[in-house]
Amino acid sequence: MRRASDARTAIARRTLLGLLAAPLASRAGAAAWPDRPVRLLHGFAPGGTADIIARLLAGPVGDALGQPVVVEPRPGAGGNIASAALARAPADGNTLGLLTGGHAVSAAFAQGLTFDPVVDFDFVAMVARYAFVIVVRQDSPLRDLAGLLALARERPGRVTFGSAGVGSTHHLVGEMLNAAAGVQMLHVPYRGDAAGTTALLGGEVTAMVTTSAGVLPHVRAGTLRCLAVSSVRRSALLPDVPTVAEAALPGFEAPTWVGIAAPRGLPPEVIARLHAVVAQVTAAPPMRQRLVELLDGEADGASPEAMRAFVASEIARWRDLIQRQGIRPE
Template identity: 50%
Template sequence: MQRMKRLAAAIFLFGGFFATTSASAENYPSRPIRLLHGFAAGGAADTLSRIIADGLSKKLGQPIIVEAKPGAGGNIAADAIAKAAADGYTIGLVTGAHAISAATYKSLAYQPAESFEMISTLVYYALVIAVRSDYPAKSLGELVAMAKQKPGALSFGSVGFGSTHHLAGELLNAAAGVEIVHVPYRGDSQSVTALLGGEVPVIVGTPVLLASQIQGGAIRGLAVTSPARTALLPDVPTVQEAGIKGYDVRTWAGLLAPKGTPPGIIAALNAATLDALKDPDLKQRLETAVGGEVRGSSPEEMKTLIETEISKWIGVVERAKIPKI
């Protein structure tokens, strides 16, 4: 008898949970949604956030308010997302740096894969290694030669410690056998300003932010980090073309929500995202924003991507002997 009572209670509770979850998903969203990201205003993450927020707002019928929480390679924003109410009204845009943090930090206040419900990937894109146009190195090969002559004398700027930009530079150090010192900045725009102002001789940045400066002659693109050249910068060779075989760094951006967000809400957000990505205008805006390729996913596929990336970057950090912070 007691067993039957416990079974009935369990069924009742499960039914109540299912009904509540279904109801919350059915009425969702009924108010504005916050979309957080962890990088400076004006950078690639900020631009992507605003484009997808516009598309999601049209699909969901509610405003999507973009909020930047820059710092610590995106970790400040990720922590805020992880600790937000799991009700679908706080979501986040993360980049490849989200997985890298598991490899570069001794400890995090959250787990990059387990503290979130994944929604969908959005876009994949390469990075570009660049110098000021008047810099002596005219190619990546010449830069590597200069770095070998004076180990530790050159530096490169990035959007911050633990970013894909940072690890792309560290991987170049390991692959080319050089020591170019990393200098973190709070976003792409600040690193470009630092390059133009002579604070650093080299930066790793996003092609879209550097394209106009490269085309205008202020900055020289030495190499892109993907195996193939990018459509945005067709005249800039790849790192592999410079003789560093097997070098391949591409980052990505995707949406996620706090752990425990109801499945029905995650399904609604995933459907709205995939639907928005089908819009030709939005797709073009996203691809133009980073010089990349739009690619949506299921929540499960995005989680697998993050887990795979974590494993990859742990290996890179260990091989390059990058100290954790």
């Protein structure tokens, strides 16, 4: 009996020592991180905006971490293929993801997701926020956003707006304009911003919801005219263009965003270090200037907690719009 009791005591002692050692091992592992190259996934095609931003960040973030950051595009399903892969990856800090505003839009439609868009991720750091613009051809008789919305009231369903595709953030910003103004502009989807801009130049649609950086060359060439920007503040690249709130709809705000996330369960020390590194990189003047040039956006150093709350609020906002407007993703 005594031998059995001694054996049980020894097992209990080893178990207790193991439990006490676990946090120490976790902290030691976090301190050693990263000990190999870090993958940065994103869900869009190579050469696109998300890919450019990911590669722009990869160099300085890798330098700060002491390991290369390798960008891996996983295009498809509006970014959901990459998000699903990120959610399934080990929560060790060696796999990160670049998320965009499309993450919240896909979550709002909530069709065929194999992951929870909030619960399955640790949100690490916001990178930037940027706006959309409403543009028309330079020879259009529409001179301002108020004029476009007035025409839409006069001709329900006959005034059209193009976007980068059904279920894109661009599409939902156009539908948000419809809802806020009480009009019925008809959505015409295209395969990306470039195709939509070509269609607008060809006179296929009345207006286009797109990114300012994408149409800036046409604006400067005098072939397109910007009516308004969707952000709360005016564009750095188009300072003479009013916001939607200034032009016609007080309180309107619909920016989009880019940020860094990881699989849920990342050690707190790793999250803290990653956030500090990304915030420092995006706050550097050269990077801030590049974000303006690429996105017409501004750096955003929001905390992981603030980013989580923001993404959840964006999902709720788009879900409400989708339900009210009866929008279908296909």
